Amino acid sequence: MDSGTHLVMGVALGGLALSDPIVAQNSMTFSAVMAGTIIGSQAPDVDTVLKLRNNAVYIRHHRGITHSIPAVILWPLAITGFLSLIVPGANIFHLWLWTFLAVFLHVFVDIFNAYGTQALRPFSKKWVALGVINTFDPIIFGLHCIAILLWTFGADPVITFSILYLIIVFYYILRFAVQAAVKNAVRNTIQDEDCVIVAPTMRFFYWRVAAKSKTHYYVGRAYGRTVNIHDKIEIRPIPNTPLVDKALSDSNLAAFVSFSPLYNWEISELPSGLTEVRLIDLRYRSNDRYPFVAVAHLDDDLNIITSYTGWIFSEDKLQRKLQIGSS
Known part of the structure; x- marks a missing residue:
């Protein structure tokens, strides 16, 4: 899910934590738990910073190790340890419990997106993607916002968020x-x-x-x-040639192939004398274009001059990206 939805889910889970008598009866514990559910609901997406490095690294690793089984165990421990120093009067076990639920819920709901996660690591690097909920679902986000608003105006949080999640379970089934x-x-x-x-x-x-x-x-x-x-x-089998083998060894194209289960390819000679190898993901057609691509330009000696992978919605922008990569 998107960061905004994870945020409101963290707030809702913090409100639902008031069903726990230890949390409800101790204001320090409640404050720590609310912080824990909000931070825990965001923590697995810390790997978004990989995009600052390059798209190839981001595509290969986003929702990978940070969404794995060890991460689901370690994130709550780290967050609980940090918050226990800031809020020393909080009940550590209950803080850990609700923070763990927030982290688990983050990873669990991401499984239902088309992008998916590597939630089974280290036992399997397979991407688990059920593809039933969009990364941003306005109904899920809107229902959370309404429930939080009702809580703000005095509604009982336990009843409000219990009803919210019963509705969402029915929505997922639908x-x-x-x-x-x-x-x-x-x-x-x-x-x-x-x-x-x-x-x-x-x-x-x-x-x-x-x-x-x-x-x-x-x-x-x-x-x-x-x-x-x-x-x-x-369907045309991609040629088994030294040119193609070299292009597919590039980090951008290799990342694309590891991520895309259904793609087409094009090989063309450019006016500059270079050869372009382009892979086109067929899952994301938008406005008569296929915006998720991987492209490599090679010279006659099979040197990769420039390459790129990512979501590009115009050919001009793609060529600018490739020019930047070759500079």
Whole structure:
């Protein structure tokens, strides 16, 4: 989920902590727990700073080790230790318990996004991505804001946030049902599919569709059970040549391949004499473009002159990024 949603979830969990008599009867413990749930709800996303280094590192590691099983154990311990120094009168066990719930909830809800997490590390580096909730879901965010506002105006926090999470559980179940209906509609449309990926959007009934048959990729949108295929792309095996092998060894393209399960490729000669190898993720079609790409420019001696991976919404901006990389 996005940082804003994680924040309001941390506040809501802090309010729900008042159901714990130890928290409710001790103002110091409540203050520490509220801080713990807010910090814990944000802590796993500290790896966002990797984007300051480059997109390749960010794509490979975001929601990786910081969302792993060891991290879910270590984050609450570190946060509890820090807060116990600031709020010495707080009950440490209950502070740890609610902070742990905040960290666990952060990682758990991220599993339901299309991006997913490596939540099973160190046992598996597989990305767990159920793809039923958009990274920013206005309904989930809005319900939390309403519940927090009601609490601010005097509503009982335990009752308010208990009802909130019962509604959200029902909402998740409903999203799974809608996703299943969309997948069935895609299978009925394509018939010989090998792989179907449907990803949520901010609108409840609209889904992005990317599918693969034995011979073609299909990209489109679904509204409920109505599927519109916008692009049908013939599957071509990527050439097994020294040029391609060299390009795929680049950190930007390697990061892209590790992240993208469904992509097309293009190889073209540039006016400058360089050769461009471009990989195109088919899951994120927007305004007739595929904005998530990885590109490498190579010379005749197979030296990588420049490369880039990331979300780019115009060709001019992509070329500027590549020029910066080669300078």
